[in-house]
Amino acid sequence: MSPPKNAAPDIATLAHDLHAGSRAALARAITLVESRRADHQAAARELVQALLPQTGKAIRVGITGSPGVGKSTTIDALGMYLIEQDHKVAVLAVDPSSARTGGSILGDKTRMARLSHHEHAFIRPSPSSGTLGGVAAKTREAMLLCEAAGFDVVLVETVGIGQSETAVCDMTDFFLALMLPGGGDELQGIKKGLVELADMIAINKADGDNVKRANITAADYRGALHLLSPRSEHWHPPVVTYSAMAGAGIAELWQKVLDHRKAMIASGEFAARRRDQQVKWMWTMLEQRLMARLRTDPSIRAKVRKLETDVAEGRVAPALAAERLAEMLA
Amino acid sequence: MSPPKNAAPDIATLAHDLHAGSRAALARAITLVESRRADHQAAARELVQALLPQTGKAIRVGITGSPGVGKSTTIDALGMYLIEQDHKVAVLAVDPSSARTGGSILGDKTRMARLSHHEHAFIRPSPSSGTLGGVAAKTREAMLLCEAAGFDVVLVETVGIGQSETAVCDMTDFFLALMLPGGGDELQGIKKGLVELADMIAINKADGDNVKRANITAADYRGALHLLSPRSEHWHPPVVTYSAMAGAGIAELWQKVLDHRKAMIASGEFAARRRDQQVKWMWTMLEQRLMARLRTDPSIRAKVRKLETDVAEGRVAPALAAERLAEMLA
Numbered sequence: 307m308s309p310p311k312n313a314a315p316d317i318a319t320l321a322h323d324l325h326a327g328s329r330a331a332l333a334r335a336i337t338l339v340e341s342r343r344a345d346h347q348a349a350a351r352e353l354v355q356a357l358l359p360q361t362g363k364a365i366r367v368g369i370t371g372s373p374g375v376g377k378s379t380t381i382d383a384l385g386m387y388l389i390e391q392d393h394k395v396a397v398l399a400v401d402p403s404s405a406r407t408g409g410s411i412l413g414d415k416t417r418m419a420r421l422s423h424h425e426h427a428f429i430r431p432s433p434s435s436g437t438l439g440g441v442a443a444k445t446r447e448a449m450l451l452c453e454a455a456g457f458d459v460v461l462v463e464t465v466g467i468g469q470s471e472t473a474v475c476d477m478t479d480f481f482l483a484l485m486l487p488g489g490g491d492e493l494q495g496i497k498k499g500l501v502e503l504a505d506m507i508a509i510n511k512a513d514g515d516n517v518k519r520a521n522i523t524a525a526d527y528r529g530a531l532h533l534l535s536p537r538s539e540h541w542h543p544p545v546v547t548y549s550a551m552a553g554a555g556i557a558e559l560w561q562k563v564l565d566h567r568k569a570m571i572a573s574g575e576f577a578a579r580r581r582d583q584q585v586k587w588m589w590t591m592l593e594q595r596l597m598a599r600l601r602t603d604p605s606i607r608a609k610v611r612k613l614e615t616d617v618a619e620g621r622v623a624p625a626l627a628a629e630r631l632a633e634m635l636a
Numbered sequence: 637m638s639p640p641k642n643a644a645p646d647i648a649t650l651a652h653d654l655h656a657g658s659r660a661a662l663a664r665a666i667t668l669v670e671s672r673r674a675d676h677q678a679a680a681r682e683l684v685q686a687l688l689p690q691t692g693k694a695i696r697v698g699i700t701g702s703p704g705v706g707k708s709t710t711i712d713a714l715g716m717y718l719i720e721q722d723h724k725v726a727v728l729a730v731d732p733s734s735a736r737t738g739g740s741i742l743g744d745k746t747r748m749a750r751l752s753h754h755e756h757a758f759i760r761p762s763p764s765s766g767t768l769g770g771v772a773a774k775t776r777e778a779m780l781l782c783e784a785a786g787f788d789v790v791l792v793e794t795v796g797i798g799q800s801e802t803a804v805c806d807m808t809d810f811f812l813a814l815m816l817p818g819g820g821d822e823l824q825g826i827k828k829g830l831v832e833l834a835d836m837i838a839i840n841k842a843d844g845d846n847v848k849r850a851n852i853t854a855a856d857y858r859g860a861l862h863l864l865s866p867r868s869e870h871w872h873p874p875v876v877t878y879s880a881m882a883g884a885g886i887a888e889l890w891q892k893v894l895d896h897r898k899a900m901i902a903s904g905e906f907a908a909r910r911r912d913q914q915v916k917w918m919w920t921m922l923e924q925r926l927m928a929r930l931r932t933d934p935s936i937r938a939k940v941r942k943l944e945t946d947v948a949e950g951r952v953a954p955a956l957a958a959e960r961l962a963e964m965l966a
Contacts, residue, residue, distance in 0.1 A: 323782070350955075351953065351959060355956050356948060358951070430656045443955075446954075447955065450953075455916075496863060496864050496865065497864070497865050498832045498864050501864060502832055516883040526863060529859065530859070530862075530863035530864070533826060533857065533862075534826050537828065581949070584947045584948055585948050587947075588943070588944070588947045588958050591958035592961045592962060593923060596926050596957060596962065596965070613918070614915050614918070617914045617917075618911040618912075618914055620688060620689075620691075620692060620914070621688070622688075623681065623684045623685045623688050623778075624915075624918040625681045625773075625777065625921055626684070628679060628919075628921035632922060632925050632926065
């Protein structure tokens with residue numbers, strides 16, 4: 307192994323500087339959280355634990371939407387609106403594909419032209435390492451660090467790939483799905499998994515000639531959602547229209563987030579959801595830790611792949627295979 | 637501990653008798669799978685592995701519906717129809733609540749008046765031990781045993797509690813959601829999670845005065861489903877009406893199951909889904925095995941509960957708690 311390039315930093319100093327609002331300290335802390343080095347990981351755990359009392363106060367909003375829906379423009383417009391309201395806004399991302407492509411949905415900050423230069427905004431691209439579980443874990447910790455640094459709104463962006471939407475929903479208070487106006491046969495379907503998660507559907511590009519189409523689309527989606535039991539009896543996910551480009555409807559969109567927050571706090575669901583998320587997060591991290599050896603040790607990995615194939619092709623019963631995996635870990 | 641009451645039976649004999657079609661051997665094998673004794677569990681793994689080549693050929697159908705929807709009547713009518721078509725029908729259940737209540741959704745076989753007395757049917761109530769994961773694991777193994785015993789249709793019933801529907805969907809080829817006719821404001825919503833899973837929605841009690849209401853309900857649900865992207869481009873979940881009591885629409889309902897099977901086999905999704913299910917099953921069983929100590933060892937359990945509370949209340953960061961759990965397991 308290569309010798310340590312940089313020793314783990316002094317945690318007390320880093321925690322102090324971060325909490326005092328140093329952007330450099332925040333960036334360094336997130337880098338520490340994202341590091342794979344064992345000593346860095348131990349230091350990161352210590353740092354997050356030290357800052358824990360300063361976390362949890364932000365409004366956490368997950369935002370999803372297919373490419374082309376105008377996610378960056380929306381975050382830019384929403385973020386600037388929030389800053390005008392005296393909020394400090396952190397923007398994070400969960401993009402497991404960035405590990406493969408080397409890029410990140412937030413890599414190109416120029417797509418958030420105004421927000422990326424504002425001193426009350428902090429934008430951090432998706433961690434680009436490994437599995438969705440790993441990426442999500444690092445984003446969750448980065449979110450806590452942003453909160454400790456005084457950011458009181460955290461927007462977590464994701465693309466609708468696989469389970470990344472569930473991961474973002476599991477770390478936020480409100481999950482917002484962005485859609486485009488459709489028309490007749492072109493009407494894009496709502497992904498089924500999304501219906502389960504979304505606290506609101508917002509239809510972008512409701513401007514110019516598109517306004518009428520956007521309204522029709524919204525009415526269609528409202529009709530569809532009406533037939534589905536809401537997750538909470540205190541919140542029926544609304545469908546709204548807006549235009550990120552024209553800045554229309556952004557204030558109304560944010561008001562829904564606040565309405566939701568108020569209703570959830572009043573019913574006790576807000577606290578329950580946060581508690582559940584934290585406990586689930588603990589178990590997920592334990593699972594990742596236990597499974598890590600099966601994924602990293604090369605000789606074990608080969609055996610795991612062989613077992614997976616044998617199970618998939620019906621040669622070995624899953625229970626027997628699980629027993630053999632457990633023996634490898636023992 | 638109490639001394640062993642019955643030694644693990646001779647596996648070769650049991651496998652032979654079961655494959656020859658002995659109902660007594662099948663019942664005994666399922667009891668072995670459901671046993672918590674370590675020697676029984678090892679014997680059960682050996683038995684399932686020995687019978688594995690005789691499994692996988694059945695049509696596996698999951699059936700869900702709220703209490704009152706007529707699930708038992710439906711399974712009775714569908715099962716008798718399938719027996720008339722020369723099928724042998726096994727009926728299993730996943731009901732994690734049965735551990736608490738001592739009862740089971742299939743406990744009262746009298747609710748399947750005709751099927752329960754037919755020699756070509758085999759009805760087994762839900763295992764009544766422990767967690768959903770444990771119940772589901774035992775039902776999956778019971779399904780394999782039924783297949784090895786020559787049952788070529790397996791119906792797996794569940795009530796829509798928590799994650800039990802996902803568990804049943806993960807072990808079947810086709811997931812059927814039963815609903816009731818509604819009207820105006822009474823129209824019951826489709827549970828969101830169900831929309832994600834269902835390969836068909838079937839509206840029961842479409843008889844007498846209810847026919848018109850059932851048709852309106854079906855049209856409403858069709859409209860809602862139309863706005864959702866289908867899980868497969870080769871299958872758009874249909875909405876049908878039927879009457880289990882009058883026996884109307886049962887043949888048409890089953891035809892949809894066969895149509896789905898044909899489309900999935902042609903597209904290759906059938907084989908892919910089975911493979912994915914088996915591999916997922918292996919990982920789930922490994923996880924259960926690794927977690928078992930945290931749940932069973934009393935001194936560890938108390939510490940786990942304390943950690944969960946600390947994490948829920950924001951005193952300990954999830955990453956740190958996961959680290960401590962891992963140390964307990966080491």
